[in-house]
Amino acid sequence: MAIQEHDPLLSVEHLSLSFETTESSVVVLDDISLAIGKDEIVALVGESGCGKSVTAMSIMRLLHSPPAQYKGGNIYFQGEDLLKSSDRHLRDIRGNRISMIFQEPMTSLNPVLTIGDQVAESLTLHNKLTKEETLKAVVDLLEKVRIPGARQRLKSFPTQYSGGMRQRIMIAMAISCKPDLLIADEPTTALDVTIQAQILELLKTLKRETSMSILLITHDLGVVAEFSERIIVMYAGQIVESASTRELFKTPLHPYTQGLLNSLPKLHNLETRLKTIEGYVPSLGKLPVGCHFHPRCSHVMPICRESCPPIIEIKQGHTCRCFLQSEACV
Ligand SMILES: Nc1ncnc2c1ncn2[C@@H]1O[C@H](COP(=O)(O)OP(=O)(O)OP(=O)(O)O)[C@@H](O)[C@H]1O
Ligand SMILES: [Mg+2]
Incomplete structure (x- = not known):
């Protein structure tokens, strides 16, 4: 189902957040914008440490402050700005209208x-x-x-x-509590593949029965192919691409998304070794100047080392943060 542009259930707009101590200030979320429609399943994907859980926790307003500091932006849920809600009202929303499940149930x-x-x-x-x-x-x-x-x-x-x-x-x-939005943070990562598939199937059935929306957080693009309607890709604290699942798998635009897709095992190609993305995710406190992904990017251009590309809508419903695309648009 397509996102309802006019009245999304959840709309995060230009959210920025940093962790601040007396010694340092680290931007963990940089200009995050995303929307989840009613009855929609959206996946948030990216490598470890890119800010997926912090995004979820910041939507739920569960981060302790200090060190977390909201630096700008808005979080609208059913039209209400959660950044302006009182603690009491937030407690009522949490576990009532928005619920969250965590990666490791024993904790x-x-x-x-x-x-x-x-x-x-x-x-x-x-x-x-x-x-x-x-x-x-x-x-x-x-x-x-x-x-x-x-x-x-x-x-x-x-x-x-x-x-x-x-x-x-x-x-x-x-x-x-029959929530309107369920945020599932890596709900199946600790489980083996068969159980993982059963849990995702269960979530899908429950979603159909209760018509709640789901934000599924995972580092595994393979998991979301069958599950979500739309995918948001995060890298080093920023959203770098978002599109419908079908579009993203068919026409991935960001070199990082392409790398993630290339690292998935392919059924018809069992002989070849899996491709990995060269290099490491940078520490958020030591981001490179320019595009955060440029040190690992095989298409890097001089401009990528100088400034960070903006995220732009390349075609309807498909956004990308990459100079290759903005060059193509000029
Ligand atoms: N309470 C905190 N105080 C300071 N830094 C934090 C805190 N929580 C998270 N971070 C930092 O924020 C960054 C993003 O962390 P986050 O947990 O959101 O990553 P993630 O994408 O969920 O990774 P994973 O796939 O491993 O769960 C990391 O660099 C992490 O060290
Ligand atoms: Mg996490």
């Missing part, structure tokens, strides 16, 4: 509380329910995320569940 689940109690807690946080209603709602939720024998397993502890099951529990807790 979010309490090891000494039973699964039943933890899911019940997330349910009763925003709803007043009797004991019987809570029990029924917990079992319903666990069945919804396909936990076999849900009723019998309520008194089990997180360590008695497998990694995939624990991630299902996290999903159950995240959807317990």
